Amino acid sequence: MPDPSAQSPGFPRLLGSYGGDTAGPLVIGIGGMHGNEPAGVFALQQVLHSLHTRCPSFRGRLLALTGNRAALTRGCRYIDEDFNRLWVPERLEGTGGRCAEPTSEEQERRELLAVIEMALARRQGPAVFLDLHTTSAEGQPFVVIGDSLPNRRFAFDLQAPVILGLEEQLEGTLLNYLSEQGHVVIGFEGGQHASPSAVENHIAAIWSVLTTAGCLRSQDAPEKTPPEQPGFPVLEIRYHHLLQAGDDFVMEPGFTNFQPVRRGQLLARDRHGQIRAQESGQILMPLYQGQGADGFFLVRTVQRFWLRLAVWLRRLRLERLLPLLPGVRRHPDQAATLIVEPRIARWFVMEIFHLLGFRKKRHRAGKLLVSRRWHEPRVFKNGEPNP
Numbered sequence: 001m002p003d004p005s006a007q008s009p010g011f012p013r014l015l016g017s018y019g020g021d022t023a024g025p026l027v028i029g030i031g032g033m034h035g036n037e038p039a040g041v042f043a044l045q046q047v048l049h050s051l052h053t054r055c056p057s058f059r060g061r062l063l064a065l066t067g068n069r070a071a072l073t074r075g076c077r078y079i080d081e082d083f084n085r086l087w088v089p090e091r092l093e094g095t096g097g098r099c100a101e102p103t104s105e106e107q108e109r110r111e112l113l114a115v116i117e118m119a120l121a122r123r124q125g126p127a128v129f130l131d132l133h134t135t136s137a138e139g140q141p142f143v144v145i146g147d148s149l150p151n152r153r154f155a156f157d158l159q160a161p162v163i164l165g166l167e168e169q170l171e172g173t174l175l176n177y178l179s180e181q182g183h184v185v186i187g188f189e190g191g192q193h194a195s196p197s198a199v200e201n202h203i204a205a206i207w208s209v210l211t212t213a214g215c216l217r218s219q220d221a222p223e224k225t226p227p228e229q230p231g232f233p234v235l236e237i238r239y240h241h242l243l244q245a246g247d248d249f250v251m252e253p254g255f256t257n258f259q260p261v262r263r264g265q266l267l268a269r270d271r272h273g274q275i276r277a278q279e280s281g282q283i284l285m286p287l288y289q290g291q292g293a294d295g296f297f298l299v300r301t302v303q304r305f306w307l308r309l310a311v312w313l314r315r316l317r318l319e320r321l322l323p324l325l326p327g328v329r330r331h332p333d334q335a336a337t338l339i340v341e342p343r344i345a346r347w348f349v350m351e352i353f354h355l356l357g358f359r360k361k362r363h364r365a366g367k368l369l370v371s372r373r374w375h376e377p378r379v380f381k382n383g384e385p386n387p
């Protein structure tokens with residue numbers, strides 16, 4: 001198995017850092033989790049160059065890292081396996097006992113995790129992660145978050161559509177792993193892989209996150225996303241078309257991110273025949289590249305009323321009452337997890353769990369487990385980073 005570090009002289013793990021002299025947030029930007037998505041890496045390099053040239057005062061520290069170095073060097077999504085699907089507990093806990101030689105991505109994961117943990121151990125404030133990606137389809141940028149109030153605050157400042165509920169569909173993403181450690185984690189999809197605007201969009205997102213975190217004053221980040229462009233929707237995932245090996249999946253040509261589709265519309269084909277939209281909505285991340293197991297997603301706008309209601313309910317901490325409902329009880333070992341009887345979940349709408357921040361669903365031993373994110377309330381109280 002190739003040694004990723006030996007293979008990737010062009011993409012060092014540490015792209016650079018800035019700040020660190022005063023206490024404050026640790027912002028970790030990661031580009032190139034997928035090797036065919038270098039736009040985030042280039043954007044991090046440009047922001048670091050600007051910071052070192054202008055030398056603005058800075059609270060905390062920015063650390064810029066690369067993801068899949070070997071795949072970045074080859075310009076492919078991954079070498080042996082998807083680097084953004086292997087951050088699962090079994091892999092993270094059981095590294096010593098594996099018989100097989102580690103894959104290229106497993107070696108990268110160990111190296112990246114070691115760098116992240118070292119930085120977290122030295123931080124002097126809360127940690128904020130910005131995970132920079134691009135898509136194979138054309139379309140405007142968007143933000144992916146686990147639905148916590150601090151994540152929302154950062155996401156809304158990015159002035160782009162916000163996608164909720166992806167963590168319910170995808171296992172083993174870096175975003176999920178870091179969210180479960182209690183950090184603010186923002187996934188940003190900057191546009192199509194090769195589009196020149198993707199780098200610019202990433203640059204604006206990095207400046208924006210640095211100001212929202214309180215590292216930089218707004219006037220020191222002129223390239224950040226301009227504020228006051230209301231009207232960006234929040235959308236939730238309604239359907240995920242997961243591919244199996246040998247499906248021979250081919251997307252119908254011409255779909256772009258957020259393109260409206262009708263129920264029954266032909267979207268793709270595989271060896272079983274035609275694949276049509278399960279419901280009306282908007283298509284997201286239609287697959288137009290060779291590698292990857294996600295055919296497409298369907299999303300639907302969440303009304304602002306429900307988002308505001310959710311903030312209010314969570315500030316009242318009404319989630320504490322959920323175990324009083326019939327068929328719902330606390331998990332004995334996991335503070336952020338509820339065990340739900342499936343017959344209850346069938347009629348007891350998931351929207352109530354969603355409103356209160358419980359989204360991550362798993363099925364274990366005939367029961368449904370829903371979990372919520374926990375963050376660092378002392379510093380990011382109610383989604384408001386301390387200035």
Ligand SMILES: [Zn+2]
Nearest residue numbers: 034037133134
């Ligand atoms: Zn990606």
